[in-house]
Amino acid sequence: MSRVAQEFLDLYGYPPEGVWAAPGRVNLIGEHTDYNDGFALPFALPHRTEVAVARRADATLGFHSADVPSGVVALDLAALDPAHPPRGRDGWAAYPAGVVWALVDAGFPVGGVDLHVRSDLPTGAGLSSSAALEVATALALAELHELPLTRPEVAALARRAENAYVGVPCGVMDQLASACATDGHALRLDTRSLEQRHIPFDCAVAGLRLLVVDTRVKHDLADGTYAERRATCHRAAHSLGLPALRDLPYEDLDRALAGLADPSTRGRVRHVVTENARVLRVEELLRAGRLRETGPPLTEGHASLRDDYEVSCPELDLAVATANSAGAYGSRMTGGGFGGSALTLIDADAEAEVTRAVTEAFARAGFTPPRVTRAVPSAGMSRVL
Numbered sequence: 068m069s070r071v072a073q074e075f076l077d078l079y080g081y082p083p084e085g086v087w088a089a090p091g092r093v094n095l096i097g098e099h100t101d102y103n104d105g106f107a108l109p110f111a112l113p114h115r116t117e118v119a120v121a122r123r124a125d126a127t128l129g130f131h132s133a134d135v136p137s138g139v140v141a142l143d144l145a146a147l148d149p150a151h152p153p154r155g156r157d158g159w160a161a162y163p164a165g166v167v168w169a170l171v172d173a174g175f176p177v178g179g180v181d182l183h184v185r186s187d188l189p190t191g192a193g194l195s196s197s198a199a200l201e202v203a204t205a206l207a208l209a210e211l212h213e214l215p216l217t218r219p220e221v222a223a224l225a226r227r228a229e230n231a232y233v234g235v236p237c238g239v240m241d242q243l244a245s246a247c248a249t250d251g252h253a254l255r256l257d258t259r260s261l262e263q264r265h266i267p268f269d270c271a272v273a274g275l276r277l278l279v280v281d282t283r284v285k286h287d288l289a290d291g292t293y294a295e296r297r298a299t300c301h302r303a304a305h306s307l308g309l310p311a312l313r314d315l316p317y318e319d320l321d322r323a324l325a326g327l328a329d330p331s332t333r334g335r336v337r338h339v340v341t342e343n344a345r346v347l348r349v350e351e352l353l354r355a356g357r358l359r360e361t362g363p364p365l366t367e368g369h370a371s372l373r374d375d376y377e378v379s380c381p382e383l384d385l386a387v388a389t390a391n392s393a394g395a396y397g398s399r400m401t402g403g404g405f406g407g408s409a410l411t412l413i414d415a416d417a418e419a420e421v422t423r424a425v426t427e428a429f430a431r432a433g434f435t436p437p438r439v440t441r442a443v444p445s446a447g448m449s450r451v452l
C-alpha cells in the first residue's frame with residue numbers, strides 16, 4: 068500500500084478506494100497571457116500532489132492534509148457556499164471543497180467523501196500547488212463516480228472551483244498543464260480555442276538542464292494585484308475595440324499604444340502582445356531543436372514582466388541576473404509573480420556553479436536562502452492506485 072493510502076487507513080479506519088495524483092507546473096514562457104485568450108507553454112513537474120479518496124454513504128466531506136496541521140476539516144456537502152469557503156487554518160480545504168461544489172453545480176451526482184492529501188510541491192512557490200490539488204481531487208471524483216470527463220474538462224472544472232469557490236480569478240493554464248501535460252514535452256496552449264500541442268522538450272539530450280529557483284517569497288494570487296492586472300487588460304482590449312488583447316497583432320502594437328493615454332496600461336498591453344509573440348518564437352525553436360536559442364526570449368520575457376507588467380520582485384530579479392551572469396542561456400520568473408520561482412536554462416555541467424552563484428548572491432543581499440531544484444518535463448494527472 069502506498070504511503071498516502073496507509074495514512075488514509077490510519078486516519079479514517081478503512082482503506083481508500085484509490086489514489087490519484089496531479090503535478091505542479093513550470094511555465095516556460097507565456098505569462099499573464101491566459102486570461103487574455105493568448106498562448107502559453109507550460110510543462111508539468113515530477114513533483115505532485117496525491118489524494119487518497121473513498122466515497123461515504125452520507126453527505127459529509129472529510130478533508131485531511133499531511134502537510135497542514137489542521138486535523139480533519141469536516142464539511143456538509145449540502146451547505147457548501149462560495150460566499151463562505153473555509154478560511155484561516157482550514158483554508159486549504161477550500162480547494163477540494165470547491166471541486167465538489169463545482170461538480171454538484173454542473174449537475175453531477177456527487178455524494179460525501181473522505182480525502183487525505185500529501186504533496187511534495189511547495190505552496191506559494193509559483194508552481195501551482197493549488198491547481199495540482201484541485202486537479203487530483205477532480206480526477207478522483209470523476210473516476211469514482213464514472214463521470215465522462217475529458218482531461219480538458221477536468222481542468223476546466225478545477226479552474227471553476229478556484230474562480231467561483233476559492234475566489235481567485237486565475238486563467239486556465241495551470242489546471243490544463245496539470246491535467247494534460249505529457250512526459251518529455253512542453254504543452255503549447257491556445258487558451259482561446261483550448262488547442263493543445265505537445266512539443267518534445269528534452270533538455271538532457273541537448274546537454275542542457277532547467278533549474279527552478281524558489282525565492283521563498285510567498286505570493287498570494289488572492290491579494291488583488293492579479294485581479295487588477297486582469298481588469299486593466301480587459302479594459303484596454305475594450306477601449307481598443309477588441310474581444311481580448313490576443314486580437315492585437317504584433318504589427319499593430321505601436322499604433323495601438325499611441326492611442327492609450329495611461330503609461331502603465333501601455334506597459335500591460337505591450338507585455339501581453341510581445342509575450343504572445345515570444346511563445347510562438349520559443350515553440351518554433353523547440354520544434355527546430357534549437358534549445359539554447361530559447362534563452363534570449365526567456366530573459367526578454369522576464370524584462371517585460373519586470374518593467375512593463377510590474378509583477379517581479381527584487382529576489383526574482385536577482386535570481387535571473389545572477390544565473391545569467393553565471394552562464395545561463397536565459398532565465399525568467401515563472402507563474403503569477405511577486406515572489407515564487409524563477410527558471411533558468413543552463414548547460415548540464417553548469418548546475419553547481421549557477422546554484423552556488425545564486426545562493427551566494429541571495430546571502431549577500433540578506434535574502435532567505437533560495438531552494439534550487441531541477442525541472443524535468445513530466446506527465447500530467449493519473450491514477451496511481
Ligand code: GLA
Nearest residue numbers: 098099237238239240402403
Ligand atoms: C497564475 C494563474 C495562471 C496564469 C499565471 C500567469 O499562475 O493561475 O492562470 O495567469 O498566474 O501567467
